[in-house]
Amino acid sequence: MKRVIGLISLAALGVTIAYAQGASAPANPGQTSDLAQYPGFGHNPDADIRAHAADEAKRQQSILQCMKAAGFDYHPEVSAVVRADAPAATRSKRPPSKNATYAASLTGDRLTQYNMTLYGIPDPNSETNLWDPSSPTGGGCWGEALRATSGVFAASTALASDYVAMRREANEDPEVKTAEAQWSSCMREAGHNFESIGEFNGVVSNNGEARGREKVSPEALGPMKTQSDQCLETAKFVDVQRGARTRAENRFVVRHKATLNAKRHRP
Amino acid sequence: MSKSPRSLLVAKYITPLIAFGIASAAIPGTATTYVPKTNNGYGNGYRVFLSPASHSPDRPSCLTADPLATENEMAWMNSATATNGYDPNSLDLTERGWTVQIGSGTNQEKVIQANTWGTHIFVSVHSNGILGGCTTTQAKAGTWGMYRTSDTNSKNLADWFHYWVSPASPGTNDKSCLISTCSNSTTLLEMETSKAPTRAYLEQEFHDYQAGATWMINNITWQWRIAASIDGHYGNPR
Numbered sequence: 001m002k003r004v005i006g007l008i009s010l011a012a013l014g015v016t017i018a019y020a021q022g023a024s025a026p027a028n029p030g031q032t033s034d035l036a037q038y039p040g041f042g043h044n045p046d047a048d049i050r051a052h053a054a055d056e057a058k059r060q061q062s063i064l065q066c067m068k069a070a071g072f073d074y075h076p077e078v079s080a081v082v083r084a085d086a087p088a089a090t091r092s093k094r095p096p097s098k099n100a101t102y103a104a105s106l107t108g109d110r111l112t113q114y115n116m117t118l119y120g121i122p123d124p125n126s127e128t129n130l131w132d133p134s135s136p137t138g139g140g141c142w143g144e145a146l147r148a149t150s151g152v153f154a155a156s157t158a159l160a161s162d163y164v165a166m167r168r169e170a171n172e173d174p175e176v177k178t179a180e181a182q183w184s185s186c187m188r189e190a191g192h193n194f195e196s197i198g199e200f201n202g203v204v205s206n207n208g209e210a211r212g213r214e215k216v217s218p219e220a221l222g223p224m225k226t227q228s229d230q231c232l233e234t235a236k237f238v239d240v241q242r243g244a245r246t247r248a249e250n251r252f253v254v255r256h257k258a259t260l261n262a263k264r265h266r267p
Numbered sequence: 268m269s270k271s272p273r274s275l276l277v278a279k280y281i282t283p284l285i286a287f288g289i290a291s292a293a294i295p296g297t298a299t300t301y302v303p304k305t306n307n308g309y310g311n312g313y314r315v316f317l318s319p320a321s322h323s324p325d326r327p328s329c330l331t332a333d334p335l336a337t338e339n340e341m342a343w344m345n346s347a348t349a350t351n352g353y354d355p356n357s358l359d360l361t362e363r364g365w366t367v368q369i370g371s372g373t374n375q376e377k378v379i380q381a382n383t384w385g386t387h388i389f390v391s392v393h394s395n396g397i398l399g400g401c402t403t404t405q406a407k408a409g410t411w412g413m414y415r416t417s418d419t420n421s422k423n424l425a426d427w428f429h430y431w432v433s434p435a436s437p438g439t440n441d442k443s444c445l446i447s448t449c450s451n452s453t454t455l456l457e458m459e460t461s462k463a464p465t466r467a468y469l470e471q472e473f474h475d476y477q478a479g480a481t482w483m484i485n486n487i488t489w490q491w492r493i494a495a496s497i498d499g500h501y502g503n504p505r
Contacts, residue, residue, distance in 0.1 A: 040385055042312040045366070049300065052384070056297070077297045079368070079380075084308045084361065086301075088353030091487070093335060094319070094343040094371060095299075104323075124373035125323050130456045131375060133382045142379060156385030161464040164387055167312070167504075201503035205358045206495050211430055 035249040039265045040156040041163070049081055051152035051265060059145035063118070066141035070117045073102050074141075117141060155263035159256055166252040173244035179235040186231035192224055197237070200228055298380045301350050301360070301367040311364035311504040315497055316386040317346040318370045318377045318457060320393040328394070328474035329401040330484060338474050341483045342392045343369070345471060349493035357491035363498050364505055378460045388424070388497055389463035391455065394483060395470040401477050408438025408476035412496075413446045413468035415458060420500075424467040427496035432471070435489040437478040465500065469493065 036043040039051060060076035067074035075098035106114050112122050120131050120140035131139045133146055156163065170176065180197055187194050194200045199210065204225055208216035216224065232238060253260065303310025319342035320326075330336035335344065350367040352359040360367050368384055370377035381389050395411060397403050412428030414421035425443045433441035446468065447453045458466040472479035482489075498504075 042309070045302070045309055049302075055383070077372075079298045079300055082299060082301045082351060084302045084304045086351065088351055088359075091335070091344045091348070093340060097297075097372060100372070119373075119375045121375065124375035125321060126374065127452055127455050127457065130378055130460045132460050133379045134462070142375075146379065146383070151383045153383055153385035157382055157462055160385060160387055160462060164313075164464045171502075196502075198502035198504065201505050202495075202499060205363055205498060205503060206491075207357065211499065 033246045033249040034253040038155060038253075038260050040153045041249075048152055051267060053078065053081075054267060055149050055151040058149045059142075062145040062148060063141045066144060067118060070141075072114055072117060074118075075099055075102070115140075150263065152265040154265065155260050158259055158263055162252065162256060166248050167245075169251075170241070170245045170248035173248070175240050176237075176244045179237045179240040182235035183228070183231045183237055186234055187228060190227045190231075192227060197228075197232075200224075204228075297376060298371050299347075299369050300384075301369070303364045303366050304361045305364040305505065310361075310366050311501075313365060313387045313501065313504065314385055315360060315365050315367045315388045315390070316370060316377075316381040316384065316461075316463065317350065317367060318374075318381065318389065318391045319343040319346045320391075321371075321373055321377065323373075326396060326474065327399075328480035328484070329477045330480050333484060336474075336480055336484045338394045338396070341394055341471070341474065341480075343371075345483060345490050345493070346392050348487060348490040352487065352490050354488050354491060357488070358494060359491060360494040360497065363494055363503075365494075365497065374457045378457055382460075382462050386461065386463040387465065388500070389458065389461040389466040390424070390493075390497070391457055391466075391468040392493075393468065393470050394472055394474040394479075396473060396475040399475055401475055403438075403473045403476040403479070405438055405476065405478065407440050408436075408473035408479045409433065409441035410436040410438070410472055411441070411449055411470040412443040413449050413455075413470065414443070415446060415454070415466060418466070420465040421458075421467050424465055424496065424500045427499045428467065428469050428493070431492040431496045431499070432469070432489070435482075435492055436472045437482050438472055438476055 033043065035041050040048055042048070056078045057076070060078060064074045064076050077097060077099060103111065103114060115122050115124055118124075118140050119142055120138040121129055123129065131143065133139065133142075135143070136147070137143070139146065183197060184194055187200070199213075203210045203213065203216055204221055208218055208221055302308050305311070320338050322339055325340070326338040328336045328338065328341070335341070346369050348359070350360045350369060368380065368386070370380045372380075395408070397407065410428065410433040412425030412432070414425035422443070429441060429443035442449070446455055455468060458468060472483055474480045474483065
């Protein structure tokens, strides 16, 4: 049975969500990343998911009150989480929504009034007029709820581009490049010509196909992967990459301390 | 490429289909988050938001007798299959280490979901149509990866969609193109309002082209190509 967890139950039960500060993902075991103290950056994804669920529940309650006060029905709806050990997705209709059903029952001015109250815009499916959730004004009941509860991912949303740049910076770290070159050399000696580990990952993940390369036969992929694991070990690539990532994250924290602190999650 | 008849699909997956139907009905949800299947559930640290079409009213395809063969439903199904698919011969997004959220609700709600989740890649998943009915021909149909003006990240991902998804789709007018040249809009505000560093738009195929609609609803062996595109855009991080 698929493990789909309805997260509203957390809020319904009054569970307090505490973010386990400093609990790091396996990406950096034994090393200290200054980014680990900030929720929403993947050092404790389970805590992030729980905190996000609690944020959503708060917002939904706020929207419920706001819509009720304006004379509209509203049904709090929250995210579901599908765990890593869940069986594969199946092909069925998308999950139903009571709010969508209710909105579909409204017509004319009443529908426009509903949309203006809930979203602050007349048509929430417009491709030319949507409300910007980061706006300090507007957004109807949603806007009020978001301004009251910015959420665990507020900082990581604001810094998403900088985060990606930091990850790329870590990949370009001289120590990482040296280790990757050692891996590449080790692979070449075994008859496999790859410049980068990313390129290799692509070949393995795409059944031997890769952009700009001749297809590798499926039978060759297993032994190639075994060889790569040995070469990664020889080059100590994983440790080197972890170190570079931690240093890059520490620099990221220095660069963005003001934003990180200003948008830090306060449950 | 090989095709999977719908009857085979239903027979093979009837049990999980029922299971998912029950789960879905019990938990409406505004969105669904999928945890990676690698690195003990931690994955590669990046978050992908798939935003399936939410037209109101929904747009029918050639296959009018099939309630699942509409633009909204096919966009949702293929987003789910790309995320957590069941083709044992290929890797979906979660198997590659991506954390994925599939948005639901209106365009406005999906933008809110994406912007409160620290999204790194935002992909609108749709299907194309010209005149409705079954009027589009193979020569006009195909997969389109669409990108924003002056956005190299957006163009790069659209190019990856063109590279991986286009060869599998039955139409031959595949392309990677600017939104303003491939659609009636100069911009698509769902993508403009998202804050993700990379945003692109995938028109899987044409739903008013018979073979295109059939491919989107009956074939379960190509959605890994969406995963391969996103993976390729970021250099296959693990």
